[in-house]
Amino acid sequence: MKNLMNHSKIDMDTIFDLYNTLKRRHLDDASRQLVDELGRLLVPYIHTQQHLLRSLSHVLSVMLIDKNGTILYSDDYFSELANYENSEIEGKSFHEFLSSSADNDVFHHYWMEQEEVFDGELGFIGQEDVPFWMRTVIVPLLDEPSYIVFGMDITRQKQGEARQLEKAHSDYSRTVQSLVNLVFKVKRIEKGVFQYTLFEGKLAEDIGLTTDVVQGQTLEDLYGHSKAQFYQNKYERGFQGEVLSYKHNYNGRYFYTTLSPIHQGERVVEVIGSSIEITSYQEAEHRIQHMASHDPLTDLPNRNKLQEDLPVLMEKYDKVSLMFCNLDRFKYINDAMGYIAGDQVIKLMGERIESVIENGDRVYRLGGDEFIVCLLNDQSSEELTRQGHYILQKIVQPIHIMGKEIFMTARIGTARYPVDCSTADELINCANISMQYCKRNGRHNFLFYTPNMNEYHDYQISMEGNLREAISRNELCLHYQPKVNVETGFISGMEALVRWEHAEKGFISPGEFIPLAEETGLITQLDEWVLQEACRQNQQWIDAGYAPERVAVNVSANEIQQTDFAEKVKKVLDETGLDPKYLEIEVTENSVMQNTDQCIRTMQDLKALGVSLSIDDFGTGYSSLSYLRKFPIHYLKIDQAFIKGVDHDPSDSEIVKVMIQLADAFKLQVVAEGVENEEVLQFLRENHCSYYQGYYFSKPLPPEEMEQYLTKKQTYS
Numbered sequence: 011m012k013n014l015m016n017h018s019k020i021d022m023d024t025i026f027d028l029y030n031t032l033k034r035r036h037l038d039d040a041s042r043q044l045v046d047e048l049g050r051l052l053v054p055y056i057h058t059q060q061h062l063l064r065s066l067s068h069v070l071s072v073m074l075i076d077k078n079g080t081i082l083y084s085d086d087y088f089s090e091l092a093n094y095e096n097s098e099i100e101g102k103s104f105h106e107f108l109s110s111s112a113d114n115d116v117f118h119h120y121w122m123e124q125e126e127v128f129d130g131e132l133g134f135i136g137q138e139d140v141p142f143w144m145r146t147v148i149v150p151l152l153d154e155p156s157y158i159v160f161g162m163d164i165t166r167q168k169q170g171e172a173r174q175l176e177k178a179h180s181d182y183s184r185t186v187q188s189l190v191n192l193v194f195k196v197k198r199i200e201k202g203v204f205q206y207t208l209f210e211g212k213l214a215e216d217i218g219l220t221t222d223v224v225q226g227q228t229l230e231d232l233y234g235h236s237k238a239q240f241y242q243n244k245y246e247r248g249f250q251g252e253v254l255s256y257k258h259n260y261n262g263r264y265f266y267t268t269l270s271p272i273h274q275g276e277r278v279v280e281v282i283g284s285s286i287e288i289t290s291y292q293e294a295e296h297r298i299q300h301m302a303s304h305d306p307l308t309d310l311p312n313r314n315k316l317q318e319d320l321p322v323l324m325e326k327y328d329k330v331s332l333m334f335c336n337l338d339r340f341k342y343i344n345d346a347m348g349y350i351a352g353d354q355v356i357k358l359m360g361e362r363i364e365s366v367i368e369n370g371d372r373v374y375r376l377g378g379d380e381f382i383v384c385l386l387n388d389q390s391s392e393e394l395t396r397q398g399h400y401i402l403q404k405i406v407q408p409i410h411i412m413g414k415e416i417f418m419t420a421r422i423g424t425a426r427y428p429v430d431c432s433t434a435d436e437l438i439n440c441a442n443i444s445m446q447y448c449k450r451n452g453r454h455n456f457l458f459y460t461p462n463m464n465e466y467h468d469y470q471i472s473m474e475g476n477l478r479e480a481i482s483r484n485e486l487c488l489h490y491q492p493k494v495n496v497e498t499g500f501i502s503g504m505e506a507l508v509r510w511e512h513a514e515k516g517f518i519s520p521g522e523f524i525p526l527a528e529e530t531g532l533i534t535q536l537d538e539w540v541l542q543e544a545c546r547q548n549q550q551w552i553d554a555g556y557a558p559e560r561v562a563v564n565v566s567a568n569e570i571q572q573t574d575f576a577e578k579v580k581k582v583l584d585e586t587g588l589d590p591k592y593l594e595i596e597v598t599e600n601s602v603m604q605n606t607d608q609c610i611r612t613m614q615d616l617k618a619l620g621v622s623l624s625i626d627d628f629g630t631g632y633s634s635l636s637y638l639r640k641f642p643i644h645y646l647k648i649d650q651a652f653i654k655g656v657d658h659d660p661s662d663s664e665i666v667k668v669m670i671q672l673a674d675a676f677k678l679q680v681v682a683e684g685v686e687n688e689e690v691l692q693f694l695r696e697n698h699c700s701y702y703q704g705y706y707f708s709k710p711l712p713p714e715e716m717e718q719y720l721t722k723k724q725t726y727s
């Protein structure tokens with residue numbers, strides 16, 4: 011204690027010693043009185059102070075350290091806490107007893123700065139590294155280069171606090187870890203460089219990115235260069251103080267993340283992010299987008315998508331070609347075999363067209379039986395033609411559906427940008443026009459757009475209206491072409507062929523308006539009229555005394571497929587009074603192949619009526635003769651395309667020979683169409699073909715001219 015008092019600002023012992031000395035001296039009364047007075051004041055003060063210090067040492071530690079921190083005096087309070095003898099403490103550095111706890115940094119700072127008074131909580135290390143804590147007040151002593159240190163044990167309180175903190179921390183960790191979503195914290199190491207300090211939640215575990223995994227990693231380590239830049243940009247904005255939300259994906263999953271900056275004063279010290287998974291929403295959104303731009307049946311991009319894509323593609327590529335592909339007579343598949351079969355055919359056609367196209371090129375389904383092939387490569391006309399024909403070849407492969415084998419044909423019109431047009435709409439339109447134009451050349455062909463096709467297109471449109479009127483205005487008439495017996499040269503029946511005498515345009519070929527009538531449905535009316543007129547005319551000739559001949563009437567595919575067709579024929583026969591044996595129905599090979607069951611039923615009904623049946627244009631379709639045996643037919647008319655070649659093309663003559671032989675084996679009579687010269691007729695004779703038709707004998711003739719042959723026939727017989 012004396013030691014301590016020696017260092018106090020007022021050296022009380024010295025004053026006390028001075029007082030004792032004065033007391034023992036002989037003094038005058040006045041001085042004695044003064045000394046006694048001083049004694050009265052000093053004695054209780056000294057006692058109080060000594061008592062106070064003694065009492066203090068029970069609740070406080072009092073120490074003295076010099077300006078270097080060396081402990082000059084330490085009391086029992088501190089030595090008990092540190093579990094050292096006082097002598098082991100004094101002379102050592104105060105700093106040696108301090109622990110490395112973070113709070114002590116404040117003291118070290120104070121010590122360096124030598125500020126007025128230190129008041130803080132310091133951590134100490136005692137014997138065997140046992141830690142203890144003291145609330146510590148350090149007061150610099152006046153005039154003395156030393157400090158008085160008051161300390162109060164707060165170890166228990168500190169340990170309690172630490173326990174609380176630990177508990178709170180583990181509670182917090184448990185909470186964030188059990189969050190369904192994802193929470194993360196980002197700190198900025200430097201501009202543009204970020205690291206995660208927290209990455210928790212069930213979602214974090216689910217995607218395999220947790221605090222342990224992400225800590226110390228850069229964004230590039232975690233996401234790769236380009237993705238890292240995306241996140242870097244977002245976090246940078248967060249550190250600018252912006253609250254922002256964005257969508258992003260990671261490993262094929264989609265997330266929606268919101269970033270909130272955490273401020274300390276003006277500065278953003280960290281950014282907290284929370285993410286939820288939106289994969290299923292995103293997928294639904296993608297599905298909706300896909301549905302809007304794709305055809306559900308084929309899953310090919312649709313018209314909307316073409317209209318959206320085409321201007322972009324035309325901007326990007328110097329040359330773009332469009333092939334407009336339309337299936338021939340698809341309507342009949344739907345009508346005759348039903349929509350399910352129709353759908354299957356469309357799907358298959360889509361797949362076949364798609365299988366042909368090359369990298370980068372695209373196939374769209376415009377609807378119905380229309381497809382568009384968009385070619386982006388700079389291809390020559392020859393290459394495009396080759397590709398177009400390759401598509402046609404694919405389309406025509408046999409289709410097995412509902413236990414049947416059918417064949418589809420198609421027309422492909424091609425337009426090229428920038429050769430033919432300058433805008434996307436024009437390109438589609440030009441391709442469409444050239445496809446329409448293909449009809450002029452019959453089915454299953456490929457054409458490039460040329461400007462003169464526009465006129466044809468306009469003409470087609472006006473024709474439709476004209477045709478409707480033609481039927482009602484009786485502008486149609488029939489011509490008759492004799493059918494001749496090859497061996498005898500006598501006529502054996504005739505074919506009725508429709509003609510249209512247009513008031514302004516003159517004669518219009520059936521090759522032009524029959525396909526139009528089929529497309530518009532006018533064919534039903536037209537075929538009914540032809541049947542009625544042919545029967546009427548034939549009966550009229552019979553009534554007039556001509557030798558009866560059989561008249562052949564051409565019937566379109568959809569007519570023969572009507573369940574009531576045989577009934578209609580019977581009605582006409584009844585009305586006109588024509589004997590059924592003087593009527594023949596011609597059906598093309600392709601039309602009977604479309605709905606074979608119904609065709610067979612109708613044909614059987616017709617046969618039962620006594621009407622003859624023939625297959626027209628044989629060889630242009632893709633059916634085999636053995637397949638045609640199923641049909642109750644009498645005649646097979648070989649298409650003129652083969653007949654015309656028999657005198658100069660060895661392959662045509664071979665084909666025709668085989669056709670005649672096979673037909674003979676199946677007991678069918680063969681009619682050769684389009685005989686134009688003696689050589690062909692000679693060939694037919696040599697090969698035992700039964701009948702022929704052709705310009706060599708006669709062109710189709712108006713009724714009054716046909717009568718000459720009928721009369722002649724009478725003379726021959």
Ligand code: C2E
Nearest residue numbers: 507508520521524540564565566684685686703704705710
């Ligand atoms: P198709 O039934 O095969 O008729 C034969 C076609 O060949 C006729 O053409 C006829 O004029 C033509 N032809 C006959 N002999 C020769 C020849 O020696 N040389 C050449 N180059 N041609 C010859 P047309 O009258 O123009 O009829 C074309 C097609 O239109 C017919 O082919 C038929 O499929 C269809 N058609 C004609 N009339 C009708 C009809 O009343 N109803 C239906 N549904 N189709 C018809």
Ligand code: MG
Nearest residue numbers: 505564596626
């Ligand atoms: Mg015919």
Ligand code: MG
Nearest residue numbers: 626627647683
């Ligand atoms: Mg024919």
